[in-house]
Amino acid sequence: MSEKQVLITGACGEIGQALVQGLAARGGYRIVTADFMPLPDSIKHLSAEHVQGDLVYKIKTFYDYDFDIIFHLAASLSSKAEVATEEAHRINVEGTMQLLMLAAYRSEKYGKAVKFLFPSSIAAYGMPTLDAKKKAGLVKEEEWDYPHTMYGCNKLYCEKLGMYYGKFYGQKHLDEKPPVMLDFRAIRFPGLISAFTLPSGGTSDYGPEMLHAAAQGKPYACFVRADTKISFMAMPDAIKSLLVLMDVPREKLSNTVYNIAAFALTAEEFRQRALKAFPDAKITFEPNPRRQGIVDSWPEDVDDARARKDWNWTPDYDVDKFFDEYFLPEIRKRYGK
Numbered sequence: 238m239s240e241k242q243v244l245i246t247g248a249c250g251e252i253g254q255a256l257v258q259g260l261a262a263r264g265g266y267r268i269v270t271a272d273f274m275p276l277p278d279s280i281k282h283l284s285a286e287h288v289q290g291d292l293v294y295k296i297k298t299f300y301d302y303d304f305d306i307i308f309h310l311a312a313s314l315s316s317k318a319e320v321a322t323e324e325a326h327r328i329n330v331e332g333t334m335q336l337l338m339l340a341a342y343r344s345e346k347y348g349k350a351v352k353f354l355f356p357s358s359i360a361a362y363g364m365p366t367l368d369a370k371k372k373a374g375l376v377k378e379e380e381w382d383y384p385h386t387m388y389g390c391n392k393l394y395c396e397k398l399g400m401y402y403g404k405f406y407g408q409k410h411l412d413e414k415p416p417v418m419l420d421f422r423a424i425r426f427p428g429l430i431s432a433f434t435l436p437s438g439g440t441s442d443y444g445p446e447m448l449h450a451a452a453q454g455k456p457y458a459c460f461v462r463a464d465t466k467i468s469f470m471a472m473p474d475a476i477k478s479l480l481v482l483m484d485v486p487r488e489k490l491s492n493t494v495y496n497i498a499a500f501a502l503t504a505e506e507f508r509q510r511a512l513k514a515f516p517d518a519k520i521t522f523e524p525n526p527r528r529q530g531i532v533d534s535w536p537e538d539v540d541d542a543r544a545r546k547d548w549n550w551t552p553d554y555d556v557d558k559f560f561d562e563y564f565l566p567e568i569r570k571r572y573g574k
């Protein structure tokens with residue numbers, strides 16, 4: 238069987254690097270990568286071709302390719318987007334729109350639905366108060382969709398754009414058989430933690446930053462309060478979710494947007510876990526009001542029943558397995574502690 242043609246934008250980011258490795262390990266894909274940056278040496282050999290530069294200006298290049306699947310990961314994350322809002326909108330919305338138009342055009346012209354996998358985020362939610370956040374419990378996809386950040390607004394809007402290009406673009410009569418349209422699928426990710434890479438520009442970054450600092454014996458001042466709680470997930474589960482959702486037959490999907498969850502922890506619980514593994518760790522709390530506000534607006538945890546039902550989603554790592562079987566063994570190897 239011939240290889241499937243895959244485009245991964247934002248390939249140098251945390252999800253990007255892990256996804257390139259995950260797809261390459263499966264085999265059967267010709268992976269084209271795109272990013273503002275050159276590819277790191279660790280994944281260079283896995284990419285058939287790397288397109289370096291600003292996606293918004295590079296989009297024309299991609300009209301010559303015959304992609305079966307697009308993973309559009311390139312984004313300006315929540316903290317960074319809040320200090321450069323116009324630029325974030327350009328990257329997050331304009332970049333996505335251009336790529337969706339390309340996928341929609343190719344799907345219709347060649348009668349073959351291009352799969353478009355989009356990482357959305359818990360930032361699409363906006364809890365109005367801490368009290369509401371506490372009382373809300375597990376939040377469903379259609380609840381509390383009032384993001385407080387530019388990044389969250391961008392993600393929510395791009396979910397809608399994906400739905401538009403996948404279902405309604407061209408505005409045929411409602412009873413008319415629609416043409417072949419792009420196959421848009423989005424996952425709302427919680428904070429992700431990798432043992433191999435560090436995030437930058439996000440606001441859930443305090444989790445991975447604290448753990449990596451503790452493992453290296455570096456002091457860490459956490460930028461949110463000790464009682465701050467949101468959901469997190471091991472990077473291998475994030476990659477698993479993208480690959481499983483990619484494979485699910487379209488008719489099994491009742492929706493285009495899916496929450497996924499693994500474990501929810503407070504920053505103090507992270508600290509306790511870090512101290513248990515690295516008793517000399519020096520972790521203090523120095524909340525930054527802007528970043529605190531962002532995380533306070535995200536739900537404590539999300540309801541992933543829809544993903545469990547439609548595509549049998551289940552994470553491999555709960556909190557204990559995350560620390561004992563993934564993060565700590567890998568991080569000890571990495572930093573030699």
Ligand code: AKB
Nearest residue numbers: 314315358439440441
């Ligand atoms: C961020 O903090 O901006 C991201 C996210 C939760 O989408 N990690």
